[in-house]
Amino acid sequence: MTPRVRGRPRSFDREAALARATLLFWKYGYEGTSIADLTREMGVSPPSLYAAFGDKRTLFSEVVERYGETFGAFMGRALDEEDDTRAAFARMLREAAASYTDPAHPAGCLVISAAVNYSPQTADVERALRDRRVANVRVFEERLADAGGRGELPAGVDAHTLAHYFAAVVQGLSQQARDGATAGELERVAGLAMSVWPAPAR
Amino acid sequence: MTPRVRGRPRSFDREAALARATLLFWKYGYEGTSIADLTREMGVSPPSLYAAFGDKRTLFSEVVERYGETFGAFMGRALDEEDDTRAAFARMLREAAASYTDPAHPAGCLVISAAVNYSPQTADVERALRDRRVANVRVFEERLADAGGRGELPAGVDAHTLAHYFAAVVQGLSQQARDGATAGELERVAGLAMSVWPAPAR
DNA sequence: CCCATTCCGTAGCGATGACTACATAAAAGA
DNA sequence: TCTTTTATGTAGTCATCGCTACGGAATGGG
Known part of the structure; x- marks a missing residue:
């Protein structure tokens, strides 16, 4: 069930990090939330964030998608x-x-x-x-x-x-x-x- | 009626510039509007803007005040x-x-x-x-x-x-x-x- | 005329924005 | 063990942010 992949495993919970990002964008909006805010609250360094979610726009899109399937x-x-x-x-x-x-x-x-x-x-x-x-x-x-x-x-x-x-x-x-x-x-x-x-x- | 002051007169219409700033803040919001956007659309260089209106917050306050007395x-x-x-x-x-x-x-x-x-x-x-x-x-x-x-x-x-x-x-x-x-x-x-x-x- | 005063444009300040190069660490495959 | 692969943390990149130092230009006062 857990498809073991090559390489070093990621050290943070992707879903939990996405949930943190959702709360930030929700409160402050897209432009009001900086990458520095996100990395701090998600507990993830910038390169890890970009590797896991792509750029800020892509992360926001995923947040919106997730929001629609849960809170919305x-x-x-x-x-x-x-x-x-x-x-x-x-x-x-x-x-x-x-x-x-x-x-x-x-x-x-x-x-x-x-x-x-x-x-x-x-x-x-x-x-x-x-x-x-x-x-x-x-x-x-x-x-x-x-x-x-x-x-x-x-x-x-x-x-x-x-x-x-x-x-x-x-x-x-x-x-x-x-x-x-x-x-x-x-x-x-x-x-x-x-x-x-x-x-x-x- | 026109109280002639000492120094060089301002070369732009303060009211017209304020009206331009109002349209920008109205459309893009406070943070979505940069000083560069404002100086470009108001036709005023940054130092003139700061001399005439104070900092960005003060300008915005004046815009909001004017908005309330006109459009609002x-x-x-x-x-x-x-x-x-x-x-x-x-x-x-x-x-x-x-x-x-x-x-x-x-x-x-x-x-x-x-x-x-x-x-x-x-x-x-x-x-x-x-x-x-x-x-x-x-x-x-x-x-x-x-x-x-x-x-x-x-x-x-x-x-x-x-x-x-x-x-x-x-x-x-x-x-x-x-x-x-x-x-x-x-x-x-x-x-x-x-x-x-x-x-x-x- | 010269000076004081006020505004002008250029050019640039330090801080922060989104984003990434690089070397290293941790896993699987051979 | 050695290579390949992927993730990590540090430490930056360049662009733009709000804002301003500075020297020159335009006015009124004496």
Whole structure:
């Protein structure tokens, strides 16, 4: 199972180091986190970091990928596991409020907040996260349009606007969490935000 | 009126240079904008910049102050000029949607997006903007509590939650605008967001 | 006219950014 | 044991960061 390779084995836990890097990028963002910060917190010297993860951009990409499969996975799960569309979005907002304020890690969402500011040279990093967010809005819209087609929403409900609304609320929850809002405050905001849901077709 | 001073007069328009700096910080953020970027776009050499504006932090502070009195002033105006509280918040969201997508300047709100990412050395800049945002939530809450006291809202309506909700929506609109949402899309989101407004007391 | 004052552009300061050359250490294969 | 392979720590590379010393240019005061 453990494929013994040639050469000297690496002296650090790659997964643990990646987890440390995630926390740094999450809190300070891509440009706010220096290689010196990373090597210090990961307990790895610069050459080892570059050998194990490639350059800073590649490491960041892997961090984002890992984030999506772990901390950020609640969003896809809420939409996939709930049959009722309203329940799916309600659960998504509720879990976002909880996750974004979890004291076990930095506040807010890494995909939303880690590359807001960027120098002209790192515009592509900002673009990569923006593409993820835009793709997410499309996922929302497809689910809502599908719900409309199945009669879960009254005819004529604007799935496009509703999708952008939920995206905006999620991003607002992330920003509020970073500004110090508590889990309880955000859970109540999430509940209030759901009251825009259109009256059921009759 | 023009107080003639001794020495050589400055060869550039201080207000125009400040406006250029505002656009740069607005788009790229505090750390994403270098002194080299600023001197190039402002058409001013580094020593002139430092003589006229102090260091980078001080320049940024002045930019933020100016922003609040110009581009960001619609928010205070909406709350001050509208007697009806619901109309005040509706106008605020509507104008935010318009301002954040105005092609005459970078998308979104400078106070929300210019210092999301920060190195440990510039945490105080992030803090300064965060304090502004948090103060804003308090202004919202006071206006909403006042509306409750005047009978504009049903008894028992949670002004605190409502204030955080509106703050989150505004921040979500800003992020959506930076991600490329159009004015029309955000205006519809703003309208939808207002449907959480509680039914009037009877 | 000369001086004091203020601003100008050039050129460069020390510190830090991302990243790497190099010699060595630790493993597997022959 | 000896070679090959891969990882390690030290100690740098060059570019860019925010910022400034310095000498010259443009003004008003005397």
